[in-house]
Amino acid sequence: MLEKINADSVVAGVDMGGTNVRIIIADLAGRVRAFIKKETDELPRKRTDMTPLAELMHEAIREVGCEPDDIAFLAVGIAGLDDETDKPWAERVAEGFGLSCPSRVVNDAVIAHRGALAGGPGILVASGTGSILLAHTEHGKWLRNYDFGHYAASAARFLAYQAVYDVLAGRESPGDGVLVRDMLRFFRTPNLRDLTEAASRSFSLDRERRDRLFGMFAPIVTREAEAGSPIAVRVCDDAVRQIGVGADLLASFFAGPDIPISQTGSVASSDYFLNALQELACAQPGRRFVWTEPRLTPAAGAVLIAYESLGLSFGDSMAEALESSPDARL
Numbered sequence: 093m094l095e096k097i098n099a100d101s102v103v104a105g106v107d108m109g110g111t112n113v114r115i116i117i118a119d120l121a122g123r124v125r126a127f128i129k130k131e132t133d134e135l136p137r138k139r140t141d142m143t144p145l146a147e148l149m150h151e152a153i154r155e156v157g158c159e160p161d162d163i164a165f166l167a168v169g170i171a172g173l174d175d176e177t178d179k180p181w182a183e184r185v186a187e188g189f190g191l192s193c194p195s196r197v198v199n200d201a202v203i204a205h206r207g208a209l210a211g212g213p214g215i216l217v218a219s220g221t222g223s224i225l226l227a228h229t230e231h232g233k234w235l236r237n238y239d240f241g242h243y244a245a246s247a248a249r250f251l252a253y254q255a256v257y258d259v260l261a262g263r264e265s266p267g268d269g270v271l272v273r274d275m276l277r278f279f280r281t282p283n284l285r286d287l288t289e290a291a292s293r294s295f296s297l298d299r300e301r302r303d304r305l306f307g308m309f310a311p312i313v314t315r316e317a318e319a320g321s322p323i324a325v326r327v328c329d330d331a332v333r334q335i336g337v338g339a340d341l342l343a344s345f346f347a348g349p350d351i352p353i354s355q356t357g358s359v360a361s362s363d364y365f366l367n368a369l370q371e372l373a374c375a376q377p378g379r380r381f382v383w384t385e386p387r388l389t390p391a392a393g394a395v396l397i398a399y400e401s402l403g404l405s406f407g408d409s410m411a412e413a414l415e416s417s418p419d420a421r422l
Contacts, residue, residue, distance in 0.1 A: 097164055097402070102156060104149070105394030106168040106189070108136050109200050110221030111307075113145070114391040115152045116420060117163070120404065122413025124420050126155035127391075133304070137172045137181055142188025149189040166195040167398040169203030169390055171222060174238065196401050200390060201226045201356075202234075207393025208354040208386035208422075210411040211400075215342050215381070217335055217369060220357025221307060223247040225335065227342035235345055237338035244338045246331035248310035248359050249303045254327045255313045256306070260288050268323045271316040278309050314362035331359075332368045340375045348379035354386050385422075387411060392420035 102125060107114040117126040128148055139145075153160055166189060173182040182197040201224045205216040215227045223246045225237040237244065256275065258264070264272055272284070279295075281287040295302055317324035343351055355361060355369055370383040388396075392414045399410060414420040 100158060100162045101164040102158060102162055103395055103398035103402070104152070104163050104166045104189075104191070105203070105391050105396075105398055106166070106186075107200060107203060107389070107391040107394060108168060108185070109171045109390075110135055113148060114389070115148060116389075116391045116395050117152050117156050117158075118392075118395045118414065118420075120164075120399075122395075122410040122416075124392075124414065124417035125158075126152040127417075127419035128152045128155070135172060135300070136170045136185050137178070138300075139185060139188070142185070142190075145185070145188040146190035149191065160191055161193075163191055163193050165398040165402050166191050166193055167203070167394040167401065168195065168197050169200035169394050170197055171200045173197060173199045194401070196397060198397065199224075199226075201236075203393035203397060204356040204390040205393065206396045207388035207390050208356055209352060209384065210387045211396060212352065213346070214352030214354060214384060215339055217339065217353065217355045217360050218357050219244070219246040219331070219335070219355070219359040219365065220248060220361075222357075223250075223359075225338040225342060227345065229345050230347050233345060235342055237341060240338075240341050242338050242341060244331065244334035246335055246359055246365075248307040251313045251327050251331060251359065252306035252309040254330075255323055256287075256291065256309075258323045258327070260284065260291055263323065265322050268316075268321045270319065271312070271321045271324055274312050274316075275309070278312065310359060311362070314359065314364045317364040318362075328364050328368075332365065332372075335369070336372055336375075339372060339381065343374050343376040343379050343381070346379060348376075350382045351379055352384040353381040354384045356386060356390060387422075388414055388420050389422055395420075 105116045113130050115128040118124050168186045170182045186195045186197050201218045213230045218224045227235045313324050317328040374381045
């Protein structure tokens with residue numbers, strides 16, 4: 093692919109999660125030339141109208157002041173791209189950005205891992221709209237907790253559902269007062285009886301809209317865990333325990349002794365989870381987790397994948413160049 097690169101060439105990295113689409117266009121020296129972010133209420137696999145994606149990409153291209161043909165490679169991290177059977181729809185989504193250049197689609201956790209650990213080995217804990225643990229070993233092996241049939245129920249909606257269930261089941265104590273108050277305010281119900289009635293009807297929402305609603309309540313749960321609400325602490329601690337199990341499963345594939353571990357996503361980045369993850373101890377003999385601050389955003393991680401796909405050596409110099417832009421740093 094290098095023969096088609098010239099002085100005007102740039103690459104595009106896209107982070108397409110469950111709540112936002114982010115685009116970074118960077119030149120081949122690692123300088124960020126454009127950054128676009130747009131909220132979305134449509135999951136990638138459910139998307140049928142690609143026009144908004146093409147419009148976003150062309151907005152980024154206009155910001156750069158280049159032509160579509162100047163984009164030498166497109167790398168897209170897509171939520172829900174979990175195995176080979178998902179590739180056809182994921183590739184259609186990538187085509188929706190309206191570019192004629194070569195492209196590569198991967199799970200959004202892969203670009204987050206590339207960004208957080210700048211291409212190095214380690215374990216990424218991703219908990220936000222979804223949840224996954226992704227490892228890249230010293231020998232180049234990629235492995236997920238999913239590969240064990242393991243799932244850490246630490247996505248935003250799971251925390252929210254469990255907290256609401258505990259309250260509706262009558263398990264609250266005086267220390268949960270603020271959590272209960274804000275729960276009633278969030279769901280716009282005057283009392284727990286009315287909230288229970290609404291819950292018994294699934295809040296009159298289909299599963300996708302209900303999951304999205306509960307996901308928006310999760311920040312209140314993590315905030316109240318930090319404040320000491322017994323229910324919120326119990327819910328969050330159970331999620332952290334499940335993350336720990338997944339991390340220990342993956343740790344057995346590392347040579348060690350030190351295994352970098354980092355995070356991405358709204359839940360994993362909350363104060364309560366950050367503190368817990370930084371104290372996570374590895375149960376595998378002779379190994380320990382070493383907390384590593386995320387270095388770059390997932391969209392910047394997609395840019396690194398684009399460089400790699402073109403045969404360019406990104407290394408520390410490229411990561412350092414990307415770090416100079418606030419749009420590429422966490």
